[in-house]
Amino acid sequence: MSLPPEPSAPLVSLRDVRFAYGEREVLRGIDLSVHRGQVVAIMGGSGCGKTTLLRLIGGQLRASSGTVEVEGRNMASLSGGELYALRRRMGMLFQFGALFTDMSVFDNVAFPMREHTSLPAGMIRDLVMMKLQAVGLRGAATLSPGELSGGMARRVALARAVALDPMLILYDEPFAGLDPISLGIIGQLIRRLNDALGASSVMVTHDVHESLEIVDYIYFVSDGRIVARGTPDEIRASGDPFVHQFVNAEADGPVPFHYPAPPIDSLLGGRGV
Numbered sequence: 001m002s003l004p005p006e007p008s009a010p011l012v013s014l015r016d017v018r019f020a021y022g023e024r025e026v027l028r029g030i031d032l033s034v035h036r037g038q039v040v041a042i043m044g045g046s047g048c049g050k051t052t053l054l055r056l057i058g059g060q061l062r063a064s065s066g067t068v069e070v071e072g073r074n075m076a077s078l079s080g081g082e083l084y085a086l087r088r089r090m091g092m093l094f095q096f097g098a099l100f101t102d103m104s105v106f107d108n109v110a111f112p113m114r115e116h117t118s119l120p121a122g123m124i125r126d127l128v129m130m131k132l133q134a135v136g137l138r139g140a141a142t143l144s145p146g147e148l149s150g151g152m153a154r155r156v157a158l159a160r161a162v163a164l165d166p167m168l169i170l171y172d173e174p175f176a177g178l179d180p181i182s183l184g185i186i187g188q189l190i191r192r193l194n195d196a197l198g199a200s201s202v203m204v205t206h207d208v209h210e211s212l213e214i215v216d217y218i219y220f221v222s223d224g225r226i227v228a229r230g231t232p233d234e235i236r237a238s239g240d241p242f243v244h245q246f247v248n249a250e251a252d253g254p255v256p257f258h259y260p261a262p263p264i265d266s267l268l269g270g271r272g273v
């Protein structure tokens with residue numbers, strides 16, 4: 001008989017996770033936990049494997065080795081149906097949170113409810129309005145995405161991501177392309193929605209300063225490994241050169257500027273690409 005997970009067990013747990021796209025190993029032994037109620041940020045330089053990590057947690061990719069557990073269940077051992085049921089309880093906001101441009105704001109938020117539930121239209125209407133109210137856009141229900149500002153569109157995408165009251169919300173670059181005011185609003189909403197839903201959230205982001213304001217814990221990834229981690233206070237006080245480079249947005253430091261390549265002198269004089 002299998003026992004239910006202990007209440008204190010993390011909601012998401014990655015142990016020694018490796019992942020490769022073909023021959024190219026992108027993650028090289030990741031250990032990471034997300035406890036219930038937490039908002040956790042994953043940060044790191046471009047191409048270090050953050051989105052890949054999010055896709056492993058979301059069950060869109062399978063680890064080459066190691067274990068990815070969500071709610072105490074090993075993602076690799078789930079059947080297609082079990083994985084589908086688990087993913088239905090996750091909300092996802094992927095890069096730029098594209099809305100369906102041929103649907104109104106209302107229909108965008110109603111979409112997951114109509115797809116995944118058999119709730120009557122009146123109840124869906126009330127639920128959509130509550131989600132839009134939560135992001136401050138109840139008054140924009142009849143607008144089309146083309147009539148929204150970038151910050152408003154992101155808020156609608158957020159309302160859509162939480163349409164089914166997920167237990168886990170995954171965000172890929174939720175702040176990308178936003179002005180500073182919208183960025184602050186989205187940050188506060190991520191925290192507020194997480195707490196109001198009793199959910200847990202994982203967000204991949206480059207925005208250290210906004211993240212330090214709203215998250216409980218931060219992991220820094222470089223070259224497929226966790227190189228630093230801590231609470232916002234620990235990160236602010238950290239003497240780690242990687243963290244320092246990131247928090248202070250310095251061009252020089254442990255984060256490599258160059259994508260891996262042979263030395264340039266081996267290529268000069270028409271000897272290769």
Ligand SMILES: Nc1ncnc2c1ncn2[C@@H]1O[C@H](COP(=O)(O)OP(=O)(O)OP(=O)(O)O)[C@@H](O)[C@H]1O
Pocket residue numbers: 021026044045046047048049050051052053
């Ligand atoms: N489908 C794929 N096939 C092959 N290689 C891939 C694929 N997706 C990503 N990669 C490579 O894997 C590495 C990690 O990609 P990933 O998108 O996880 O990085 P990231 O940290 O999210 O980057 P960014 O911050 O720039 O979005 C990159 O070098 C990328 O080129």
